[in-house]
Amino acid sequence: MKNTDTPTMPARGPADHDVRDQIVVAATEHFSRYGYAKTTVSDLAKAIGFSKAYIYKFFESKQAIGEMICTNCLREIEAEVSAAVASADTPPEKLRRMLKAATEASLRLFFQDRKLYEIAASAATERWQAVLVYEERIQTLLKDVLLEGRQTGDFERKTPLDETTMSIYLVMRPYLNPLLLQYSFDYIEDAPMHLSSLVLRSLSP
Numbered sequence: 001m002k003n004t005d006t007p008t009m010p011a012r013g014p015a016d017h018d019v020r021d022q023i024v025v026a027a028t029e030h031f032s033r034y035g036y037a038k039t040t041v042s043d044l045a046k047a048i049g050f051s052k053a054y055i056y057k058f059f060e061s062k063q064a065i066g067e068m069i070c071t072n073c074l075r076e077i078e079a080e081v082s083a084a085v086a087s088a089d090t091p092p093e094k095l096r097r098m099l100k101a102a103t104e105a106s107l108r109l110f111f112q113d114r115k116l117y118e119i120a121a122s123a124a125t126e127r128w129q130a131v132l133v134y135e136e137r138i139q140t141l142l143k144d145v146l147l148e149g150r151q152t153g154d155f156e157r158k159t160p161l162d163e164t165t166m167s168i169y170l171v172m173r174p175y176l177n178p179l180l181l182q183y184s185f186d187y188i189e190d191a192p193m194h195l196s197s198l199v200l201r202s203l204s205p
Contacts, residue, residue: 020068023050024069027039027044099175
């Protein structure tokens, strides 16, 4: 997987300043308690003990703070998915574990806290940069698995790689997107197994 990080937002203030992290931590707790939609930057400023103007030195808007929180959550999911893929020996098993890990991590992080779910829902609805970067990185990881499977002879080679990658990603997407995942609870335990089996049959050489 590529190691190049795409910035999700322009950083204000000193990028390595502890204050940025302090604001994000406090905002995460505040959003969790009161909800993202109902919280204003003024509310955050009062909760943290900073002035509203001081917060704007580090973040240009409430959404910018939400993006940072969203980015942290999505990186957790990505790390779990990458670790699951790396723990498998063969491309087919990597694909199975990728779908399973993505579903489980998304379910836990998006829905363990219904207040923070509002941030994930806003990010998905408004297509925040953090979401676009995350989707691109998951697709890159998927493409790497498919390419390895073609090289080992486990997967067919006739279909263009980009087309195959996008098709499988679209199968995975309902279990990565919080807006779609909430409608899949009835199938959440069995879906990864059934879908990965279906995908692997389609990839047979």
